[in-house]
Amino acid sequence: MNLPNKLTMLRVILIPFFVLFLLTDLGGGAGKWIALAIFIIASLTDLLDGKIARKNNLVTNFCKFMDPLADKLLVCSAMICLIPLGRIPAWIVCIIVAREFAISGFRLIAAEKGTVIAASYWGKFKTTFQMIMVILMLADIPQLHTLTQVIMWIATILTIVSLVDYIYKNKDVLKDAD
Secondary structure, X not given: OOHHHHHHHHHHHHHHHHHHHHHOOOOHHHHHHHHHHHHHHHHHHHHHHHHHHHHOXXXXXXXXXXXXXXXXXXXXXXXXXXXXXXXOOXXXXXXXXXXXHHHHHHHHHHHHOOOOOOOOHHHHHHHHHHHHHHHHHHHOOHHHHHHHHHHHHHHHHHXXXXXXXXXXXXXXXXXXOO
């Protein structure tokens, strides 16, 4: 397993620790900040794995499949945890999670046909804004409330735009799908 793939797997491994520190008293008053640090580190692995893979020609089918899945798991886990904390409306999380399930299903259909579909630029923008949104919501700084709300709306819009773009560019995958 190459370094980019290891970074992707590290992102997945960090998720339960993030959830544990965010939703329990583990870490006491510092739990929220530990969860924030874990989320930031996990998010940075997303930036690093792609740069390393492209720079060193280490892009693999595993990476094309697992990298976006790791992003989905990280961001969706965080957003679901933020609902009971009152930081994000459940309906926005539902839209984002539904998009992620739809795209994952779409990728499975493509994989059955021998096609691996990498993340698009719209998908990367969406993920970046979702990660920034989660970081702002985790930090929960009152002076940044308006910025957090704007980023949340941008992330939601990019979620929908990236879904439409993804399906439009790969509509041939759906032909003859049983």
